[in-house]
Amino acid sequence: MSKLEVKNLNMHYGDFHVLQSVNMPIAQHEITAMIGPSGCGKSTLLRCFNRMNDLIESAKIQGEILLDEKNILVKETNLIKLRKKVGMVFQRPNPFPLSIYENVSYGPKIHGEGKKRVLLEIVQKALEDVLLWDELKDRLKDSALSLSLEQQQRLTIARLLAVQPEVLLMDEPCSALDPISTQRVEELMFQLKEKYTIVIVTHNMQQAARVSDRTGYMLLGRLVEFDETQKIFTNPKHKETEDYVTGRFG
């Protein structure tokens, strides 16, 4: 079943046609990877999924993005609720300059949760889900900025999980991490996909090959090919995809 469905999506930044008639389903409880050279529109597409492009004045968008069969591009969409459901992890970990505890409890608090006991439970559960609880349970009052980059990236994921999202968007989540930390975050993604639907944008083709179930290849705003990851990396249908994944282009 598709958790998200992109239908004939077109987007312009002013005169620049940044997304061109994109159509793709995103299956529930799968990891979907978007690959393509810089500027191909993959991050822009990712940001459409929780309407972060709304912040860009010159951006104009047409088409539909269905989340659980409801178009999120209509005016009536409650953006706060949408972004609670569809959360984003960025390239560089961006913890708030607050304590570990406050980082994770921040979301539930602004969504109205006031009970300390409940908040602590949420924090514990979220940190357990990103495999940080055992490491950090005695340091919850320490500044989040004192953590390693990998821990910070896990913490930002925990911060998302605390508001019970359904879709996790990850924009180059490992590009600031060393190979071991990258491997750990990838393992975490594997575990998270049981509960969440994950869309990841990555420059690292091996990462897309390792972690994703389906892969989309984008070039100059077009979705050139979208298929099972195994097919994209062993026998892509389009020459453009083949040239990119074999390193002949890009």
Place this chain on the structure above:
Amino acid sequence: MERHFEEELKDLSKELLLMGSLVEGMILKAVQALVSRDDKMAREVREDDLKVDQLQLKIDEMCLTFLALRQPTAVDLRTITSAMKIITDLERMGDQAVNISESAIQENKEAPLSPFPDLPKLAGAVQKMVRGSLDAFVNKNAESAKAVCQSDDNVDDLYHKIFKELLTLMKADIENVSRGLHLILVARNLERIGDHATNIAEDVIYLVEGKDVRHHVEKV
């Protein structure tokens, strides 16, 4: 964009072709040793086999290194995995040529069987398959690979015809049994070489089209 490992892929193809042409030569020599009753030529086949074995190890190593260091995908990945399978078939073909040369040495100890079966025709058809499968690999040509797969039926027919002829000769006179058996082994080894050439052709189809046609040649 020219990739720095393009040369490595070309070298791999070159070595594989060298191995292929050696094996092709071995098959020719082995059959020639039998037809012209030339033991010296038969012994050369065994010497060539050592070179073929060394090439198998060398190409295997090249493929493993490429997999480990270049992490190939798509057509590059299919090239490497096909090459690894092709050299296994080539090595077996070399062994079968050695078997034929050994049968030739045994056969040459006695007077030639009469009438002599048309083994050169079978050998010619098999050699054409071997050449065709290797050319298809070099030129990445799925159509000529498919033609190789289809010609295997002809080789099988020739083999069965020779088998029957030899059986008849052996039934007619017990004196023919030892020579007849050696020739059946030769025919059998040639037929198996045809099967290996078919395997190579199937690998080429996978390499070019990404379609796995093994075990259902009728769809080729």
